[in-house]
Amino acid sequence: MATTELVNPFRQGLREDRATRPVQLVIFGASGDLTTRKLLPALYNLVQAELVPENFCVVGFARNEMTDDEYRATLRASVAKSGEVRVRDEHVVDDLAARTRYLSGTFDDAGAFARLRAVLDENDAKYGTDGNRIFYVSTPASLFGIIVEQLHNAGLTGGDGKASEKVRIIVEKPFGRDLASAKALNDEMLRYLGEDQIYRIDHYLGKETVQNILVLRFANGIFEPIWDRNYVDSVQITVAESLGIEGRGAFYEETGVVRDILQNHGMQLISLVGMEPPNSFDARDFRDEKVRVIEAIRPIDVKEAVRGQYGPGFVNGQPVAGYREEPNVSPASMVPTFAALRLFVDNWRWAGVPFYIRSGKRMPKRVTEIAIQFKAAPHLPFRKAQIEQAEGNVLALRIQPDEGVTLKLEAKVPGPSMRIRSVAMDFSYGATFGAEDASPYERLILDCMKGDQTLFDRADGVEAAWALVDPLLQAWDNDKSIAFPNYAAGSWGPKAAEELIQRDGRAWRLP
Numbered sequence: 453m454a455t456t457e458l459v460n461p462f463r464q465g466l467r468e469d470r471a472t473r474p475v476q477l478v479i480f481g482a483s484g485d486l487t488t489r490k491l492l493p494a495l496y497n498l499v500q501a502e503l504v505p506e507n508f509c510v511v512g513f514a515r516n517e518m519t520d521d522e523y524r525a526t527l528r529a530s531v532a533k534s535g536e537v538r539v540r541d542e543h544v545v546d547d548l549a550a551r552t553r554y555l556s557g558t559f560d561d562a563g564a565f566a567r568l569r570a571v572l573d574e575n576d577a578k579y580g581t582d583g584n585r586i587f588y589v590s591t592p593a594s595l596f597g598i599i600v601e602q603l604h605n606a607g608l609t610g611g612d613g614k615a616s617e618k619v620r621i622i623v624e625k626p627f628g629r630d631l632a633s634a635k636a637l638n639d640e641m642l643r644y645l646g647e648d649q650i651y652r653i654d655h656y657l658g659k660e661t662v663q664n665i666l667v668l669r670f671a672n673g674i675f676e677p678i679w680d681r682n683y684v685d686s687v688q689i690t691v692a693e694s695l696g697i698e699g700r701g702a703f704y705e706e707t708g709v710v711r712d713i714l715q716n717h718g719m720q721l722i723s724l725v726g727m728e729p730p731n732s733f734d735a736r737d738f739r740d741e742k743v744r745v746i747e748a749i750r751p752i753d754v755k756e757a758v759r760g761q762y763g764p765g766f767v768n769g770q771p772v773a774g775y776r777e778e779p780n781v782s783p784a785s786m787v788p789t790f791a792a793l794r795l796f797v798d799n800w801r802w803a804g805v806p807f808y809i810r811s812g813k814r815m816p817k818r819v820t821e822i823a824i825q826f827k828a829a830p831h832l833p834f835r836k837a838q839i840e841q842a843e844g845n846v847l848a849l850r851i852q853p854d855e856g857v858t859l860k861l862e863a864k865v866p867g868p869s870m871r872i873r874s875v876a877m878d879f880s881y882g883a884t885f886g887a888e889d890a891s892p893y894e895r896l897i898l899d900c901m902k903g904d905q906t907l908f909d910r911a912d913g914v915e916a917a918w919a920l921v922d923p924l925l926q927a928w929d930n931d932k933s934i935a936f937p938n939y940a941a942g943s944w945g946p947k948a949a950e951e952l953i954q955r956d957g958r959a960w961r962l963p
């Protein structure tokens with residue numbers, strides 16, 4: 453690994469600055485799925501890359517009874533099992549484990565928060581963390597309010613009930629389950645915390661390739677002049693997963709694809725593609741521009757929205773069960789696992805340009821892609837040209853996997869006659885930088901340690917996204933006429949999704 457770093461000039465300077473302010477990280481929901489799959493491995497990688505401050509320690513808090521040592525064993529196991537941990541160094545695990553403690557308690561128990569406070573005070577004395585705390589709330593959103601209230605009552609949100617810049621809180625998505633609950637949640641949190649203390653995470657914003665949308669658009673002079681309704685025919689966004697719901701039946705029954713993906717990850721992608729150039733990449737400028745895009749999206753016409761639910765089928769040649777047969781899913785469930793929408797961003801830049809977005813579980817493959825389809829050349833002077841497979845100019849941003857950017861161009865096929873065919877100009881992240889991507893959680897936890905809210909959602913952004921999808925969710929809830937399942941696992945979704953785009957004389961790309 454070290455050799456790759458030495459020989460590849462593109463790798464140089466990739467190391468981010470470490471966070472320097474001493475801090476304790478408290479994880480609520482410390483034995484949950486997200487913590488063990490993502491957060492603990494991310495912490496390990498940060499410690500191993502020496503990006504966390506020297507004065508750093510971790511406290512896990514959850515309902516289960518566990519000793520410090522048992523929790524340390526959980527930490528070791530989750531690091532050992534993680535596919536995201538890059539270099540195994542037992543000393544680093546030992547060091548992180550030694551700095552980790554565990555506290556069991558329920559969120560309605562004031563006594564547990566008093567005990568937490570005592571542990572944090574002890575740690576301050578031991579590690580010199582100086583009252584700086586990050587509370588990572590990795591629990592269902594229904595618990596955010598009570599947790600913040602308990603923190604406040606235990607004097608942990610800042611002195612004398614005042615917001616303190618020493619205290620930051622990270623909350624996981626989904627933030628609420630509709631507009632009303634998201635607003636209520638924002639109100640509850642803002643009663644005890646300032647907006648600048650709240651870090652609403654959407655891990656898509658921590659992905660390198662998602663951030664590269666901004667670099668591609670705003671660090672190159674050639675795209676911005678053609679990035680609008682005069683040159684862009686349409687935009688297609690696909691967020692496809694080959695996985696099903698992975699044992700999360702109870703969660704998914706409450707959520708569905710719109711709440712799980714479109715309201716958050718999907719909206720982030722649309723806002724980065726659609727936003728005006730921000731004055732700077734600081735939290736206020738960037739988030740101001742992002743939210744404007746979401747606010748400009750025309751209310752969704754339910755006739756331009758397709759929902760689907762997978763039945764049994766085959767993924768990668770393996771037979772898989774239908775959604776209704778998954779554990780903890782109702783055999784009569786009406787929860788959509790697929791959705792496709794046609795959206796319009798009603799502003800000067802995008803008037804009339806359709807944004808097609810689709811997302812689904814149990815698709816043929818895992819792929820997230822944004823394709824900007826440019827308008828065709830207005831006139832082809834090659835009278836006798838034979839046009840083979842003309843796709844027109846498409847700029848495809850491959851978010852994952854096989855991260856990169858492809859520009860489709862028309863080219864002359866070698867030979868005596870004028871034959872034209874689409875070819876690809878390709879940039880591949882892996883081949884160019886030779887870097888393993890840091891997991892989005894590493895980047896985002898580090899940003900929080902540095903006090904940088906740029907890549908986190910602001911209250912108004914979350915509410916704007918709910919305001920958009922809420923009426924659709926209600927319309928779908930009230931209309932049970934749809935027959936589910938309506939697509940086979942391993943297919944690209946229901947037929948109606950094809951028809952949605954075919955009506956406009958277009959087709960979904962095969963990403």
Ligand code: BG6
Pocket residue numbers: 655693712
């Ligand atoms: C999560 C969703 O937010 O994102 C999951 O809850 C989904 O259902 C996941 O699988 C996808 O994330 P990624 O990083 O694998 O694209």
